[in-house]
Amino acid sequence: MDSMPPGINCFSQTLPLFNPEKSTSYKKMDQNHKLNDFFYVSTNGNLVNRADYYLEQSSSGIVSLETFTFQSNKGNPENLPSFISQMGVKNVKRFSHCLPKRSSSIKTTFLRFGTDVKSPSNLQKLKLFGETYRERLKLPKDTFLNGCMLDTGHTGSRLDTRAYTAVVKILTQHFDKFKLTRLTGGVYEGQLCYKMKAGFKNFPNMTFHFKGRNFFGFEDDIFCMTMYGMNNLTILGAFQMQDVRFVYDLVEGSVAFGAENCELDKA
Structure with missing residues (x-):
């Protein structure tokens, strides 16, 4: 070698x-x-x-x-030649993750496979490959023609440029009502960032359908939308996956998701 x-x-x-x-x-x-x-x-x-x-x-x-070696639920090490698509002999066609909040003291949770996957009753299910629905923003019909990728390797999410422009317009109108100072240029170029006012809590809900502050990142007295524009592609990143259970089923070709306190799935 x-x-x-x-x-x-x-x-x-x-x-x-x-x-x-x-x-x-x-x-x-x-x-x-x-x-x-x-x-x-x-x-x-x-x-x-x-x-x-x-x-x-x-x-x-x-x-x-x-070859990967994991501690099995029986307490013994178990060897696997590789991950999900190569694990057919183990009949593993489902996997799941739940990422805790960035502010949490819990930094490690489980990546679950097969029969170890939890399926809470509150999960919503979508096809991994199928029709994309769009409403409310009145976007062009082909805006999400390339679908939406789920990628924990991306911190923030990416929105097709046309959708991103529409979202920024609406959020700018919202924050302008509270006379917040928008930050532009330098490291803030291409982002939607504002100077925070003391006690400010008027953050709108946006829907993927996920609620609340998972759409904004905070650093001292500055907050930024944790989404960026991208040509012809939409990606749901890890920031928007906080406290959400995801279950991927390769047999059904589906992904299910729902709110969960991911701290409770600590390793």
């Missing part, structure tokens, strides 16, 4: 970086693998994956195979 650093120019994290040299089950994906069409071959012959994100972050690395 070639000598490889676990990461180059990586962001800070509290957990140790994965070091492939310390794994007995790690191996690079061969160019003849059935999934090789999804990646490109580097000059030294490795299959490489690269992801570029909207706010100019990016990540890239050698495509590899690994």
Whole structure:
């Protein structure tokens, strides 16, 4: 195996970086693998994956195979060759997560699979691939033609530019009534941010359908809408997923969601 650093120019994290040299089950994906069409071959012959994100972050690395070991509910370690789409032998076709509030002291909750998935009665269910409904804002019919992605890797959400422009217009009209000072230019460019007045609580509810302050981020005496415009794509990010249970069912092709105190699902 070639000598490889676990990461180059990586962001800070509290957990140790994965070091492939310390794994007995790690191996690079061969160019003849059935999934090789999804990646490109580097000059030294490795299959490489690269992801570029909207706010100019990016990540890239050698495509590899690994076996994961988890502590099972029986108290014993259990080996799995990979995640959801490769776990058919375990009959795992459902998974679920519940992210606690950013302000919570609980920082770790469970990613649940199979029969361990909770399905509270208050969940609303939608098809993963299906018709997108739009109302109230009177948006063009093709605004959400590309659907809506659910991505915990995005902190804030992204709205198709036409929807974002309409939302910003309505929120600007709302906050102007309270004579708040909007912040523009510099780090606030392209965002909807305001200077906070003491005791201000007149935040409107927006519906994905999720209520309340999950749509605004707060830093000292400034608040910003945690949504951004994006051409031809809508993404529901982690900020809007706070205290919401999500259950994904790959057999039904559905996603169910509902309000929950995610602190109670602590690891």
